[in-house]
Amino acid sequence: MTHATPLIATLVSAFVLAYVAGMLAQRLRLPPIVGYLLAGVAIGPFTPGIVADQALAPELSEIGVILLMFGVGLHFSLGDLLAVRAIALPGAAVQIAIATALGMLLAWLTGWPVGAGLVLGLALSTASTVVLLRALEERSLLETQRGRIAIGWLIVEDLAMVLTLVLLPALAGLLGGTTHDGVNLYAALGLTLAKVAAFVAVMLLFGRRAIPWLLERTAGTGSRELFTLAVLGIALGVAYASAVLFGVSFALGAFFAGMVLNESKLSHQAAQDSLPFRDAFAVLFFVSVGMLFDPSILVRAPLPVLGVLAIILFGKSIGAFLIVRAFGRPTEVGLTIATSLAQIGEFAFILAGLGIELGLLPKDGRDLVLAGAILSICANPLLFIALDRWVARREAARVAAAAALEPDLPPGPPLPERDHVILVGFGRVGSLVGQRLHGEGTPLALIEPDADAVERARALGIPALVGNAASVDKLGAVHVADARAIVVAIPQTLEAGQIIRHAREANPAIAVLARAHSDEEVAYLLGCGADAAVMGEREIARSMCESVDGLARWFRRPDAEAAPDAA
Numbered sequence: 001m002t003h004a005t006p007l008i009a010t011l012v013s014a015f016v017l018a019y020v021a022g023m024l025a026q027r028l029r030l031p032p033i034v035g036y037l038l039a040g041v042a043i044g045p046f047t048p049g050i051v052a053d054q055a056l057a058p059e060l061s062e063i064g065v066i067l068l069m070f071g072v073g074l075h076f077s078l079g080d081l082l083a084v085r086a087i088a089l090p091g092a093a094v095q096i097a098i099a100t101a102l103g104m105l106l107a108w109l110t111g112w113p114v115g116a117g118l119v120l121g122l123a124l125s126t127a128s129t130v131v132l133l134r135a136l137e138e139r140s141l142l143e144t145q146r147g148r149i150a151i152g153w154l155i156v157e158d159l160a161m162v163l164t165l166v167l168l169p170a171l172a173g174l175l176g177g178t179t180h181d182g183v184n185l186y187a188a189l190g191l192t193l194a195k196v197a198a199f200v201a202v203m204l205l206f207g208r209r210a211i212p213w214l215l216e217r218t219a220g221t222g223s224r225e226l227f228t229l230a231v232l233g234i235a236l237g238v239a240y241a242s243a244v245l246f247g248v249s250f251a252l253g254a255f256f257a258g259m260v261l262n263e264s265k266l267s268h269q270a271a272q273d274s275l276p277f278r279d280a281f282a283v284l285f286f287v288s289v290g291m292l293f294d295p296s297i298l299v300r301a302p303l304p305v306l307g308v309l310a311i312i313l314f315g316k317s318i319g320a321f322l323i324v325r326a327f328g329r330p331t332e333v334g335l336t337i338a339t340s341l342a343q344i345g346e347f348a349f350i351l352a353g354l355g356i357e358l359g360l361l362p363k364d365g366r367d368l369v370l371a372g373a374i375l376s377i378c379a380n381p382l383l384f385i386a387l388d389r390w391v392a393r394r395e396a397a398r399v400a401a402a403a404a405l406e407p408d409l410p411p412g413p414p415l416p417e418r419d420h421v422i423l424v425g426f427g428r429v430g431s432l433v434g435q436r437l438h439g440e441g442t443p444l445a446l447i448e449p450d451a452d453a454v455e456r457a458r459a460l461g462i463p464a465l466v467g468n469a470a471s472v473d474k475l476g477a478v479h480v481a482d483a484r485a486i487v488v489a490i491p492q493t494l495e496a497g498q499i500i501r502h503a504r505e506a507n508p509a510i511a512v513l514a515r516a517h518s519d520e521e522v523a524y525l526l527g528c529g530a531d532a533a534v535m536g537e538r539e540i541a542r543s544m545c546e547s548v549d550g551l552a553r554w555f556r557r558p559d560a561e562a563a564p565d566a567a
């Protein structure tokens with residue numbers, strides 16, 4: 001049966017096992033990715049039991065990479081990409097240099113030749129698209145400045161790897177590997193650069209018009225099915241064609257396909273339509289990585305495995321952090337970029353495979369790279385959790401410093417104890433909501449870290465407490481368990497999510513209203529337990545539309561038809 005239908009057998013075993021292992025991981029409070037990777041190990045050739053098709057699984061997982069990068073492109077304009085080039089270009093270059101040097105050092109200590117060291121180091125210098133994007137997406141960071149820098153950085157690395165894959169065969173002879181006759185270094189370099197340039201030119205000149213046009217025509221038919229097909233066809237078709245015609249990676253092709261669609265008003269719909277496919281195939285990526293892993297390397301060469309892991313987790317990330325800081329970006333941005341890139345993935349496997357083929361890398365090298373990949377991918381979500389905690393602690397320290405000023409404040413009205421509304425934040429948004437509710441006679445309790453804002457609220461007669469609402473103690477102090485509703489009027493989404501979760505735990509029946517700035521944030525806050533989330537930009541638009549209606553007279557030009565412009 002398995003022989004007759006390898007594709008179905010691979011898809012089914014991968015999806016089913018990934019689901020079971022993912023659920024188990026979730027129960028054990030581990031990231032589901034760990035479950036997917038272990039599912040891969042279970043259906044890989046190195047463990048007894050079912051063995052899925054080893055050629056098909058990675059190929060299928062490429063579809064996940066393509067759809068993910070397409071999705072990123074949909075949220076990324078050319079302007080965004082150019083805006084981060086000043087930091088992404090030198091950042092990625094320096095980071096690749098650091099990782100390569102460290103890899104070469106490790107190879108030298110292991111007694112491997114220079115060529116092996118170079119391949120190992122380069123393999124360790126690239127981050128996995130899937131791992132990075134999933135981590136950013138889960139935290140709603142894709143559309144933040146930090147997220148954009150990380151993606152720009154990834155794209156530069158991606159381009160560097162495309163070049164490396166082309167140049168390595170030309171350099172193999174020089175580095176002590178198999179010589180390839182007829183491969184000239186400069187010709188190969190020139191040809192690759194020309195192809196990449198041609199690809200970018202074709203996408204920007206032709207794709208930019210043709211792709212949105214195609215999608216809009218399809219939308220015009222009113223058929224949802226055809227629209228979904230068009231989205232998949234464009235993402236996969238452009239990725240494939242760019243790989244075949246221009247030699248760029250699937251990921252890069254898909255990214256550009258998404259990016260040229262970015263300005264189309266249908267880009268949001270396209271993103272929605274490809275989402276389920278994207279998620280399912282991204283899971284296959286992790287399964288296929290797990291399949292390649294031979295666990296015996298952990299016993300055969302524990303020290304080199306630790307060395308590789310240390311380079312990926314610390315060597316690369318410390319380098320990235322220092323570069324971001326050197327560019328004057330805040331510590332938080334540095335840590336996000338460093339954490340995002342502290343893992344390796346698809347390119348590392350391809351490079352290691354090529355290294356072995358060219359006689360540069362010993363077979364153990366690939367096992368080391370795979371061990372490093374699987375361990376660093378498992379560690380990545382944990383690093384992100386540590387980062388989230390650090391950010392929360394820093395915020396708490398800031399708020400605690402503000403709260404320390406409380407004793408100097410004149411006392412305000414007493415806090416209500418039952419059936420009241422809790423307001424979190426008294427800034428531009430919260431102060432208006434607070435005054436309105438207070439004016440209507442609603443019993444209100446405010447939590448706000450800024451002592452000045454609390455003083456203003458108290459002067460208006462609003463009972464208020466200095467502090468951070470993310471702290472369970474503060475929520476307890478405003479009697480969250482007996483409150484009717486909580487209005488979270490702060491712009492920090494992650495913190496708002498935490499506040500909502502705590503409030504829900506203390507009072508499952510409480511009504512929760514939150515504030516958001518993008519559709520992704522709305523979805524995140526609803527996922528945290530909010531009953532509704534108001535998206536700021538949409539409300540601005542609605543209010544502007546109302547003003548336009550109200551001012552129609554002002555916009556209309558009564559003389560427009562009678563007296564055409566002299567020009």
Ligand code: AMP
Pocket residue numbers: 424425426427428429430447448449450453467468469470489490491492495
């Ligand atoms: P604005 O964006 O102008 O509406 O301001 C947001 C307000 O929320 C500011 O006054 C912040 O001090 C306040 N704020 C931020 N984080 C918290 C928090 N964790 N708990 C309570 N208030 C907060």
